[in-house]
Amino acid sequence: MIRKSWLRYLFIGFLTFAIVWNSPIVLLAGIVKNEPKHKQAQLLLKTGRAQLNRDQPAEALKTLQDATKLYRQLNNQEGITKSLVYQNYALQQLGLHFQACKKLIGALKLNDSLCEPSILPTPKTELEKLKQIIQQIPLTPANFLALQSLGEVLRLNYKLSESEEILNQILISNSIFPELSSNIVLLLGNTQRDIYKRIKQQYQWIDEPLIQDIIINVIPQKAESALLNYQAIINKSDTSISTKLQAQLNCLDLLIDFQEWLKDQPRFPDIQTRISQQIEPLISEILQETLIFESLSPEQSVQARLKLVNSLSKLPKQQMRLQAINYAQDAWQIAKNINSSKLKAKSLQMLGDLEPEKSLDYFETALILAQSVRAKDIMYSLQAKLGNLYQKQGKIEAALQAYGAAVNSVTSIRANLLSSNADSQFFFYEEVDPIYRNYMALIAKSTAPNYDLIAQIHEQIQTAELEDYLKCGKLELVALNKIKNSNVAAAIIHIIDLSDTILVIVKSPGKPSYHHSVDASKVRNPVNTLLELLQDPKLVLTNESLLKFHSQAIYQQLIAPLESHLPNAGTLAFVLDKSFQSLPMHLLHNRQDYWLANHSFTGTLGSKIPIPKALLKQQMQALIAGLYVPSPSLNDSQAPQGAAVLPQIKEEVEDVKKLTHSSLVLLNEEFTSKNFKQKISKTNFPIVHISTHGQFSSDIQRTGFLAYDRQINIVEFDSLLRNKARISPGRIELLVLSACQTAKGNRRSALGIAGVAVQAGARSTVASLWLVEAKSTVLLMQKFYLGLNNGLTKAEALRQAQLSLKSNPKYNHPYYWAPFILVGSPL
Template structure:
């Protein structure tokens, strides 16, 4: 049976700077029966000798395939239409069904989506009517074409179903290569739907199968797809290996389509890794090699974004993009390309070509292919242009039009941005009540993205601070700064405070998901208020929230409703003060500057509630810190006479608890200690840690039952083995490490190299957390935050969570060996007395503070406790 076989030329999409969920569209690979010269001769013969038309019609399927193969799609449509009529007249049902499927594919290439849908549906209906003699292979191939159509028109779930059905049929008819193609195509739909890890698992299986086979297009596509999926979940090293291998095979095959597609993917990879010069080179090479106008366009659009950021002349590339857009038939990819182009022009302040005209054309084309999502993107961007121009009523109408289009669709990745935009517009026009409602919908959509794993769509992932974080902050600002939501005394309603606090906690949780590139903490929150009211009624929880012109501090006092305290201070001033204070902490001689700045922060955060804390006899403060405050140890805050650590035990929480807090059982403390006095040879920037042996001896002297791995004994495999062998409830790691907002740069050192934060799942979480020997405490005594990284403590929270430890103590910067040993010994001595971890930490820090050599905060304030403070 003759049918056009759909291959899987999978194209990595350009980066949309705003609305984004770009399909990676397959383009068909067809069997070549004759070369192009033969086709041309046939066409000449047809033109010069009309009498030969009958013989050509007899071979119309063959002719249609040949025309299609050389990109003459409109002519292929005409020939295949003739073939359908002939098959119908002759009653050849299966042949007619095959020709209709081919016709659908040709229609797709010309952008005639309604006709393509009609043709494929007629093909499937014919095959169903002819059920007793159904050709399973024909049906599978037809489903492959249907899957491509669904993906091209935005119906990703349906495309996945079509390709899954096709795969089953290919198994039945024993077509292993076609089955692999179906599986590869499925992974593209899975990635568009956000299920990247499921896609990676399938692609790894496919690549294992293809590894021993000769070079092929399937190999190229499968490796490229794997590399792209690994890139999205943050496994950048493996991603680069897969993409390079994909390029090498494509080059050996001398296939320009695949070479250009792999070059484009490598350019996107370099861009994500901040290697912009390398990215530009790849994009230029892509444009040079690509036969496909669409790939040329995608490369140029990415190049345009980079040139815009570099403020380089873009006149030539803009002109070339305009030309390319005229060469491409309407599809989701081409429509998104136009939206991308228009957004870039707006950001560059260019009015000719007109971004509005480009968006209008994109919307019209989206309507012609019935792509609701693409229409919504277009209307949303038109609304944004009006918003930037200050035309708020017009912007609101356009935005609402986009929102109405999406009613009844499951598109949270678009909905949250449109509702956020609507909320901004309503706020600008003074409609605060409606704005709050719109922000609520936007946040609900973001939460849906988490649970569906679409949150790791790379456009959300790599612009988190621009396109996700502001939604939460602006929502909280509306709640806390709106006088209509306050009582007669100016105090915000308790329900409003709780809602604001939950929004900030949701932001913290979403940020951690973004760090891990997976929604790994879903459904594990417990309410901290209960711990304060019932288990530890001398503690208070503080939620300082940094807004544009204030710090709003929500406080939970024992057995009382939430309260709100406000400090009038601009966000930029907070960031500058905290940054300078953090610098002071690394300089023991800068004590006067340090006290001045730390007193300033104390005035913002603690002074407004001093009386209430004293009245409720609070002795422990638990901070859920926000923004730049997370890089600052709260112990160093200064009231003019005393540091905060002299008045309170302190702890940090990432806004949630993974395990129900319980005091540590001091009678049976068993610790695994592991450390390196000398860093591995390939890490020359780290200094020796000569005090580790002394540190370990002091832990044992404190009465802790210890097992040690020292120097060459301390490898990642040895650590994992020891943890599995014995039920340790403490793991104490005395080794260099780094916390960063980038997951690849968050690690500790073992003798065999880095133990990345991802590996902590394997090393430390292989235990039943309900048993008494669950990991109670993880101590990281010689780590530091990445220099210049404002969000580096995110990596510390990541390590704490990945370890599954109920509590984590870590240093924010590396300090003197002797003071570290003194601190560690004192901490474990205090812990053995049965007091809380927070108080044990406080007493150990006070011992350093009161020591003649270590009074400077740079020695004792580096240590923080995260998690369970009991």
């Protein structure tokens, strides 16, 4: 009896080994080669599901693809759909959420565009169309599974509105599978939780107070919608054990996160009290049901335990920390038993965070495990943690190596995260930015600082921030110091915020880098005060001596110590950090004159620009769009606050037309979003001049310009210009955005301006940081285009135009001439 039992288990073990290590076709050939195709397909489907449960997504994907082939041969639609759904699960485990979404779209025969990432909110009309399409899909078992999976994968692709719409629809129409409704409610709660997180994070990274006031009241509504769904599942008697546990863990995570946010929001005291009272009872309920964790598969058990650990670790009580350590140790033991390197690494990372006295050993071991399976999503975090530990221990060389490795790891995965999951929107400011900045600060404090390396990292972080803002993937730009024509810029100046210090690095062609640092406290106050003055609607009434006082203070602290290392003339290219991005650097004053007197200026994208090319006289052909009559777009929800008719634009448009050749003009009613898109797509103009209201915001949804009918967002601008690029290779040499402005309170306007420039594919962009009196803008544009006609570079033409305005007694206040800046190539 014992021998038979032993032989039986040996055979099962051998079969399991074969399933894991051999392809399904080999398995079928060896065991079921004589079975009919439908049996083969069923076995492949079963095998693929088993591989998914064993955390073998790559093997499962191959198995399930073979199953799909057989089901297609059999013309079995239910089998095709089901196998595609499980392929989607495999792709999700591999982190390929976009490809997973495509599988489900194919299974349900929906429009491919549903999976396409978009950072703009989905119009209500599109959501209504989606609702009607979903209602027409017959709810067979396979279709139900596919729709449920689609709701989840759309969440992971950050299509949250679409995810919520689909899950709501199948929940409403689910009379066939009522026993599965709890799972749908769980997925709906997860989507609503991510909507809450998105809005909360948006509130944190948006600078403008006006937008923050709009957003702040929506955050509690979205959090409580998700909490209600989680609590409905928890309280439902027939909810499965695993679904209930997931709801409890997600509910706890959200309650703790929401409580933390409410601490800084005094306007919601009642909500804060109610939320705080729910946390400890829920923890007690979870801890009392320890057998629930044992009922899960080993992989699911580890993930669930680590999720609980993550929540408990955020609470201040020592008892909670001890419970977290126990659960993390259990997770580590289970991960060891199933020999999952990735789960072992995650468990050790958690233990390292919880037990600082042992963290070095935990993190080092976890990193080796993560490296063994190339889990870069874990590696970068561990490398950064080790860098911090080594630094505290005085092991500066080891710390530098660890941070350098973290930067390399995060750089290699960041492009894939830009549009791949719900966390990508928060990834830059929470994860990427601190790693880069800690690395730069550590290099600066080392015994032999490499300032060229700091400048290089600063370039990377600036470009990374813009890519994250645009969600556009990798940008094709060239570093200024790599351009063969070394006279593009006389010097590149980096101004870097390292928290306690501000570091300034000057790089001139053929010369070694030079640097200077200053205590940040000496700079922040004059910078913040000057920005507030410049963004005040009453700027024109502000005494110029007050502006000079603060601009002189900034110049003396940041620039004066470097004067001997700066050229006497030529173009200065600036790579500006954080709040410095909204400062027009030519406005700085050296106690004799404004800096504009000696230099022309350009802002760059991490000191990177499209390949520079001079604008030739024969290229002075322009597409000119202008709006100077009352229009529906003035009431657009995204229009700048207080936008009004600008009649002087008519004169500006006429002047630009005279100073360019063969220009095409779209005015007022002709300047609709549709007409503009058609003209810019079908014609090739080196210059695009847009005279209309627009604004640059830290919220990309509010960055764009007004056509007659509505706002054209820069994401739309990008889309139509990409279409143009496929038809014609001609690049926009110069984009001029006249009458645009920086949204009030925005300290990162360069993101919006650089974003427009990049989305337009423009070598150079001229824009204004605040809305200027229209008559002075007409004069400035006259001089600017005259300078271009006379062969001046764009940077020098803009400088001469500003100097001309400044010399006019009527317009010598900085309000009139200072807001105009150039971004990109100065040539």
